[in-house]
Ligand code: FES
């Protein structure tokens with residue numbers, strides 16, 4: 001039975017098997033492929049979206065638990081924190097292969113929207129996403145630079 005999900009501010013009818021993770025609803029049903037599959041077991045963060053503003057791993061999140069929630073993906077993220085992250089990510093060439101970066105950007109945006117001057121420890125605590133290209137130090141520098149612009 002179809003349910004309605006609110007994704008990037010728009011109601012979307014979704015007809016997927018009960019329990020289907022949000023990641024696969026986004027990618028396979030709605031063709032929103034900016035959110036990536038990495039591990040599938042809530043470890044790597046490649047699939048991070050915002051649920052009511054909180055970074056959340058969508059690969060283990062049943063879509064049918066989300067009626068009434070505000071779901072934001074990399075395609076719909078907006079606001080000053082997101083703009084600052086986008087600007088700095090480009091200026092400072094943060095991505096390497098890029099595969100993990102939509103998840104990194106979702107986590108980083110939520111962090112600086114809440115905390116305009118994050119310490120190294122706060123960045124490390126918030127940024128648990130994995131990067132096989134080891135862009136961790138670039139990400140930390142970029143978060144500090146972006147936070148100073150918000
Ligand atoms: S794919 Fe979801 S955390 Fe790795």
Ligand code: FES
Nearest residue numbers: 097098131132133
């Ligand atoms: S930039 Fe390649 S996995 Fe992170």
